Amino acid sequence: MADLSITNVKKTYDGKPVLHGIDVTIPDGHFVVIVGPSGCGKSTLLRMIAGLEDITSGTIEIGGIVMNDIEPSDRGCAMVFQNYALYPHMTVRQNIAYPLRIAKLPVAERDKRVADAAKILNLTDYLDRRPAQLSGGQRQRVAMGRAIVREPAVFLFDEPLSNLDALLRVQMRIEIKRLHKRLKATSIFVTHDQVEAMTLADTLIVMNAGRVEQIGSPAEIYRRPASVFVAGFMGAPAMNLLSATVVKGGRVTLDGIANDVAVGQSTLPAGTTLTIGIRPENIVLSTVTGQGLPAIVELVEELGGSRVAYCSLYGSEVAVVLPPGDENIDGSTVWLTFPPHTIQSFDRITRLRQDLALTSATARSKQREDV
Known part of the structure; x- marks a missing residue:
C-alpha cells in the first residue's frame, strides 16, 4: 500500500486545457472518492494516475516515487472499469488469474491468490463458470477479484457501478466498503453519483470544469459547502x-x-x-x-x-x-x-x-x- 501525491497536475488536449492544476494528497489506506458532473475531468485524472493518459505538466507520486514516465504496468495500480472487461471464453478462475499468468507467477502462488480473492468476494462457488452465467453484480466482483490478486499499491475504480440496477448498486457499495475495511488499501473511486460518493468516501474530492472545488469528509462537504456549485451538487434533493x-x-x-x-x-x-x-x-x-x-x-x-x-x-x-x-x-x-x-x-x-x-x-x- 502507498500514499499518493498529485502536484499541480495539468492536462491539455490540442491546446485546450481540461485540468487546471490539481493538487491532492491521499494518505496511505484512505478511500477517496472523486465526484463531479460528466466532463469535469475526474476520469481523465484517474487515467493519468494509472498511466493511461500523459501528464501535460505537474507530478504524480505513488509511495514517494514520481510516476510521470513509468509504464502503467509498473505503477502498482489495479483498475476496475465500468464495463467489467471480462474475457467471455474464460472461466471466473481464469479471468481472475489472468494478470498473474501474464506476470508469470508460479502456478501455486496464482492458485492461492485466486482462492483468497474468491473467498473475500464470495465467488468460490462460481470459479468454474463463465461470465455469461453470472449476474451483473457477480461480474463486477470478478473484475474486483482480478484487481485484488495483483496486490496493488493503489486501487482505481472508474465508475464501476454505473451499469448495475439500483438494488445491485446498493449491494455493491456495501461490498466495496467492506472490502476496503478488510484490505485497508489506498483506493480512488470515480463517480458522478453523489450518493455513492457520500456513502463510500473517507475523503471526498468535488470537481467541476477541470478544477477541484472542495476536499473534505462527506459530512464537512454536505454541511459546509465551499461554493454554490458544491452546495447545489451534493445532496438529494439539492440545497x-x-x-x-x-x-x-x-x-x-x-x-x-x-x-x-x-x-x-x-x-x-x-x-x-x-x-x-x-x-x-x-x-x-x-x-x-x-x-x-x-x-x-x-x-x-x-x-x-x-x-x-x-x-x-x-x-x-x-x-x-x-x-x-x-x-x-x-x-x-x-x-x-x-x-x-x-x-x-x-x-x-x-x-x-x-x-x-x-x-x-x-x-x-x-x-x-x-x-
Missing part, C-alpha cells in the same frame, strides 16, 4: 439556493418580494447581495396561516420513509423534506420558516462560501427600505 440582499438595518431579505420578509439579520453593509442556501430537511413547513413565508405546494414526492414537497416561493422552487404522513398538501398554501442557524451564505460574485452567522430577524413584513 435550495435563493438570491438575497442586505437592506437597511442589516435585515437579509429575499429578492423579488414586494413586501420584504427578512430571513435573518447580519452585520454586512446595506446593499450587499448574497446567495443564501438551506437544506430541504432544515426548512420548517406549517399549514397554519402566517407562520413563515407563504408558498404553494406544486408537487409532493412520496419516498416511503419521507416525503419531498416542491413549493413555489415568490417564483422560486423550494424543496422541503417532510416526515411520512397521510395529509394531502398538494396544491395547498403552506408557510415556510428558515431557521437562521441553518442558512448558508455565498458571495453573489465569487460564488464562494461566506462564514456569515445569521441571527433571527426582528421584522417580518416591512416595505423595502432604501439601501
Whole structure:
C-alpha cells in the first residue's frame, strides 16, 4: 500500500486545457472518492494516475516515487472499469488469474491468490463458470477479484457501478466498503453519483470544469459547502439556493418580494447581495396561516420513509423534506420558516462560501427600505 501525491497536475488536449492544476494528497489506506458532473475531468485524472493518459505538466507520486514516465504496468495500480472487461471464453478462475499468468507467477502462488480473492468476494462457488452465467453484480466482483490478486499499491475504480440496477448498486457499495475495511488499501473511486460518493468516501474530492472545488469528509462537504456549485451538487434533493440582499438595518431579505420578509439579520453593509442556501430537511413547513413565508405546494414526492414537497416561493422552487404522513398538501398554501442557524451564505460574485452567522430577524413584513 502507498500514499499518493498529485502536484499541480495539468492536462491539455490540442491546446485546450481540461485540468487546471490539481493538487491532492491521499494518505496511505484512505478511500477517496472523486465526484463531479460528466466532463469535469475526474476520469481523465484517474487515467493519468494509472498511466493511461500523459501528464501535460505537474507530478504524480505513488509511495514517494514520481510516476510521470513509468509504464502503467509498473505503477502498482489495479483498475476496475465500468464495463467489467471480462474475457467471455474464460472461466471466473481464469479471468481472475489472468494478470498473474501474464506476470508469470508460479502456478501455486496464482492458485492461492485466486482462492483468497474468491473467498473475500464470495465467488468460490462460481470459479468454474463463465461470465455469461453470472449476474451483473457477480461480474463486477470478478473484475474486483482480478484487481485484488495483483496486490496493488493503489486501487482505481472508474465508475464501476454505473451499469448495475439500483438494488445491485446498493449491494455493491456495501461490498466495496467492506472490502476496503478488510484490505485497508489506498483506493480512488470515480463517480458522478453523489450518493455513492457520500456513502463510500473517507475523503471526498468535488470537481467541476477541470478544477477541484472542495476536499473534505462527506459530512464537512454536505454541511459546509465551499461554493454554490458544491452546495447545489451534493445532496438529494439539492440545497435550495435563493438570491438575497442586505437592506437597511442589516435585515437579509429575499429578492423579488414586494413586501420584504427578512430571513435573518447580519452585520454586512446595506446593499450587499448574497446567495443564501438551506437544506430541504432544515426548512420548517406549517399549514397554519402566517407562520413563515407563504408558498404553494406544486408537487409532493412520496419516498416511503419521507416525503419531498416542491413549493413555489415568490417564483422560486423550494424543496422541503417532510416526515411520512397521510395529509394531502398538494396544491395547498403552506408557510415556510428558515431557521437562521441553518442558512448558508455565498458571495453573489465569487460564488464562494461566506462564514456569515445569521441571527433571527426582528421584522417580518416591512416595505423595502432604501439601501
